[in-house]
Amino acid sequence: MSEFERISDHIYVMHAEHTTDRPLLAAVAGSSRTLLIDGGNSAVHAAAFREYLEKEGVRAPDMMVLTHHHWDHSFGLAEWSLPTIAQRQTANILRNFSELEWNGETLERLIAEGVISERTKADMLAEYEGDLSRIRVEGPNIVFERFIDVELGDLTCEIRYVGGDHSADSCVVYVKEEGTLFLGDALAPSVYGGPMKYTTGKFLALLDTVFAYGANVLVESHGRPVSREAFYNDVRRYEQLARLVLRHGRDREAVERDLYTELELPETEALPNDMTEAITYFMNGLEQ
Template sequence: MPEFERISEHIYMMHAEHDTDRPMLAAVVGHSRTLLIDGGNSSAHAAAFRDYLEKEGVRPPDVMVLTHHHWDHSFGLAEWSLPTIAQKKTAEILRGFAELEWNADTVGRLVAESVISERTKNDMLAEYGGDLTRIRVEEPNIVFERFIDVHLGGLTCEIRYVGGDHAEDSCVVYVKEEGTLFLGDALAQSVYGGPMKYTTGKFLALLDTVFAYGANVLVESHGRPVSREEFYGDVRRYELLARQVLRHGRNPEAVETDLRSELGLAENEALPEDLAEAIGYFMNGLEK
């Protein structure tokens, strides 16, 4: 069942659901405008959040921003009929998607071309009840390259292109007066176009960008809102890992040995499963 939450006076959320890869959706409500962060992965996903906002008496969204082009964030766009802000690359990719005739053959071809994955195909089938002809893709109509600010009346949302491994068009959204940073999936590993990977330089540069905001609350699209302290405590482990990869290169054993030491793990204590998996992603990122 969908879970909704008002995380501050001005921000309402629909939490992520993992069964069909639904990311979180958020509405930032100012005195004069409401900004919707991401459109959802389908009409049903979008409609569930819209119904919640209506029941809460929230001012309907006036404009939407897409954090990146991936289907789970953008395929619900058509349900909203809103002016939509997107980074230039996001707009270009969705323009191409909008020209496709969506059906099982199209999705199968996209899997074969590594544009999407087999897992994504299965999530699409589950979300759309097995009928991929129901997919409707629209392209955004407000395009930016590096930065754009959206003024909502008493609130300013700073939208910034950051890129990264997960999607080349990734953006973050900072609600300045609330001290809340929406990260989209920017800090996640790549999921398409080959083995999942992290590129050390890209990852560390992204962390520098995120840390520079000094946000009080950080929200990743497939996670829960967390405090600065919680976020830093978690992501610093990945920073340590990335720096060990810089030091040791294609030597995962040395990376793990020094990472275990930095984390203060006992000799017989296993490396946390997420970090053990991430070592493989960073190794993949070193391949030419």
């Protein structure tokens, strides 16, 4: 069931749903404009958020920004009919997607090319109830390279291209006056084109960028909004791991040994599952 929340005086969200890979959607409502962050993975997803905003009496979105091109963030764009902002790489990829005939054969070809995965295929079929012909892909009409600011009246949204392993076109959105940073999926590992991976250089550079904002609330697209303290407590473990991989390279045993020390875990206790997975992702990144 869809879950909605007003997380501040000016920010409304539709929380992520994992059944069909629906990411969090957000609306930032200023005194003169409303900015939508991501369009959803389908017309149905988009319509559910629009209905919620209408019920809450929120000013209808005037424009949209895409955090990256992945289907779950962009395939609902056409349902909104809004001026849409995106990084140039996002625009180019969606332009190519818009020329495709969406059917089972297309999905198989995209899987073979490493553009999507078997998991994506399953999620698409579930979201569109097996009728891929309902997919309508549109590209953005406002394209930027590095930075762009959007003024909403009494609020400023700073949009910044950051890249990363998950998607080379990833962007973040900082609602300056609210101290809220939307990360999209920028800090997630790669999901297409081979084994899931993190590369230490990209990951640590992204963390430096994120920490520099000093945001009070941080929002990842497939998680829940969290406080700065909670976010830092969680992500610092990954930072420690990345630095250990830089030190020890492919010596997984040495990485795990030092990670126990860094996390202050007794040797009799198993490493947390997310850390075990992350070690594998960072090791996969060393193979590049």
